[in-house]
Amino acid sequence: MARTEISTLGEFGLIKHLTKDIEVKNESTVKGVGDDCAILDYGKKLTLVTTDLLLEGIHFDLTYTPLKHLGYKAVMVNLSDIYAMYGTPKQITVSLGVSKRFCIEDLEQLYDGMKMACKAHGVDLVGGDTSASMTGLTISITAIGEAEKGQVVKRDGAKPNDLICVSGDLGAAYMGLQILEREKTVFKGQKEEDVNPDFSGKEYILQRQLKPEARVDIISHLKEKGIVPTAMMDVSDGLSSELIHICTQSGVGCRVFEDRIPIDYQTAATAEEFNMNLTTAAMNGGEDYELLFTVPLELHDLIEGVEDVHVIGHVCDKSLGMNLVTRDGQEFGLKAQGWNAFQ
């Protein structure tokens, strides 16, 4: 593959090169890339803003993450935050810090993934910053979106007796990561052409790790049925951690049931292979980017009719604590065992 040094283009040339084919599509995008700021017009709607920083060696490992997938994922995790407010993402800005290890073709791959994610969700790339870095790759993305007044769903609105719902299944991205890390160890020190890992039967969990999808489909279904959750967030740090956030901010407790937690077959099989506790993986794995939300009890029948949404428990009074009820009826307090990157 060709390798063209970034220095041949310089900063402005590089930005121009990477963004030359970008056309803005949204009415709210007045002006995209190319000035001191992007200009947006949100009319009477609310503006949502969220930002995420992804650092090489901390949030991703380029040994097994293709740059195109990384670009796609970096955008998705931000869009997921906009959906988690019951909003619609409209724009992103992208800042990159790039060491000399990377060439223009690498950045094209990364941008291709980002553009693909933008296209899939009707989002405009409206600006950013590209700079050299001393070490590795740094990606900082800010997503901006719109929401109707009175229809933003925060974390603090859960009420006792509300049903706790989660979309899709949990723990798969975490088990996908275990597979990738194991193969990395197995093939360490070997030449790239000799590395030929066998991922058959693991396609789903690998995809969950490498190419997560923000659940716009769930939001669309909820909106179609006129369901506005009382509280919502996306599952990025693990179900336990997110439940604690919602309960703490809403001033309530919760009961979730182990046998209700949705888990894919590949996740279960891989957990067994690794001799890991499946419920722990599902509760604390993280990076699922599913939606966790609460709805009033009277919407039970309506919510049961939404595809790929699972009722996993209910909200209760704060004094009852936040608990997981196991298959044999025991209760365990939830802990945010989620990954602490500072340790």
Add this chain to the structure above:
Amino acid sequence: MARTEISTLGEFGLIKHLTKDIEVKNESTVKGVGDDCAILDYGKKLTLVTTDLLLEGIHFDLTYTPLKHLGYKAVMVNLSDIYAMYGTPKQITVSLGVSKRFCIEDLEQLYDGMKMACKAHGVDLVGGDTSASMTGLTISITAIGEAEKGQVVKRDGAKPNDLICVSGDLGAAYMGLQILEREKTVFKGQKEEDVNPDFSGKEYILQRQLKPEARVDIISHLKEKGIVPTAMMDVSDGLSSELIHICTQSGVGCRVFEDRIPIDYQTAATAEEFNMNLTTAAMNGGEDYELLFTVPLELHDLIEGVEDVHVIGHVCDKSLGMNLVTRDGQEFGLKAQGWNAFQ
């Protein structure tokens, strides 16, 4: 000074600690730190968005940059971009990547500087992301602001015969950097307590480098007098580079006059000390964060009455090129000699 490891708080604890005393002030800030997104209400106004990534070893050197100053500057450079659109900054989000070298007290210093900058400009800190990093300090800031419809000033509106204006003076931040770099070399290898550089007589240029101010005062004066520039941007990469941006995007040429370029006495004295060409320093130094803008010729008398604004030349037809006219009447084509971090 105390040193408390970040791991004692963890990610969520750290964010809570650093943001606990933040109160949102702006009407457009509906919800700040603490959910998946910040929620903003810009009513009928336009929303401006800009983002900057600052990386240790590339954009700043902690050998001589106090963390509080760094936090202040990191915010200022973003606010400057909002002002450069004739807008008013209202919110920022802050993402940090922090290696183990840094402790909680360090981040408090950094945040103190950011909060000070926010306070000075009436800006709310509404969200962000804090993460571990493998090496050094990464700061990504996104600033959001408002502008009146029909009053946003882009780079593409300069017309032949417009006057070219610049605020303040140029080249000082660059000469301040030369001083800091020289002292760093002189004291290399010495113990910290033995380092006692003499900065007397260099206070202004050091402040320009370490604690730049976004020129809200100029924007206020222009608005008071009802002057809406035809094109504007802030001087971050150097006057030459910014003039080329405005001329290229506006499809025009320009003449700027060497003897009109505003330069402070300390800048001139230091350039002589370093045996550097003063005009080159002023044209290509960068990091001045002054405002460069164009206004119609008929506003000449009005613009002459705005304090600290200097007319340095005029816009001309594209066919006449972009030139600097020297004291002896020679013309030289402008070059974006600005720093190319990729080389």
